[in-house]
Amino acid sequence: MKIRLAGTVPDSIVDGTGIRLAIFVQGCTHDCKGCHNPQTHDLNGGYTADTDDILQDAKKNPLLEGLTFTGGEPFLQPEPLTELAKKAHTAGYNIFCYTGYLYEQLLEDEKKAELLKQVDFLIDGPFVEEEKSLLLNFRGSRNQRIIDVKKSLELGEAVVVNFDTEEI
Numbered sequence: 001m002k003i004r005l006a007g008t009v010p011d012s013i014v015d016g017t018g019i020r021l022a023i024f025v026q027g028c029t030h031d032c033k034g035c036h037n038p039q040t041h042d043l044n045g046g047y048t049a050d051t052d053d054i055l056q057d058a059k060k061n062p063l064l065e066g067l068t069f070t071g072g073e074p075f076l077q078p079e080p081l082t083e084l085a086k087k088a089h090t091a092g093y094n095i096f097c098y099t100g101y102l103y104e105q106l107l108e109d110e111k112k113a114e115l116l117k118q119v120d121f122l123i124d125g126p127f128v129e130e131e132k133s134l135l136l137n138f139r140g141s142r143n144q145r146i147i148d149v150k151k152s153l154e155l156g157e158a159v160v161v162n163f164d165t166e167e168i
Helices: 051-059 078-090 110-116 149-155
Strands: 002-012 019-025 047-050 064-070 094-098 121-124 145-148
Touching: 002 051, 002 078, 019 051, 047 051, 051 078, 064 078, 078 094, 078 110, 145 149
Parallel strands: 019 064, 064 094, 094 121
Antiparallel strands: 002 019, 002 047, 121 145
16 A cells, blocks of 8 residues: 655664654644644645555564654655555564654544554644743653553553653
8 A cells, every 4th residue: 555755764773662663654633733743744745645554664673672654744645554454564674653642632533543443552733832842851841741552452442661760
């Protein structure tokens, strides 16, 4: 299945636990002040890639723990990412995903909810420049949550986890 990308990083150590294939999708409508990746905002920018090719690239790295969907806004392309996540899980990878939406908002849209069900850990919420902190692991601002999606879906409420090494 085709997907629009801004690029990939084959061995990221900052976009989730372990060594990850970070997939930067193209397109975002959140327009967060101070965004780390403004070049990913144009919905028509970037290039198209095939999700099967992305998974094959992942399999070339025996140290890879998982894939990270970031961007841009991954939930603007839920269908190809849902397919990719399912195949990645079958191959033994976990999925981290960044979004400017809140977890609760994603549950309100059927296609977004389908992708959400394939995510292991979700970093949700818009980047807020006034809440920026370099002490946070896997997040840019204090308002963003790291959510254990599987536990959240089981319990019917967002279950926040802490990967930070220092208290703020």
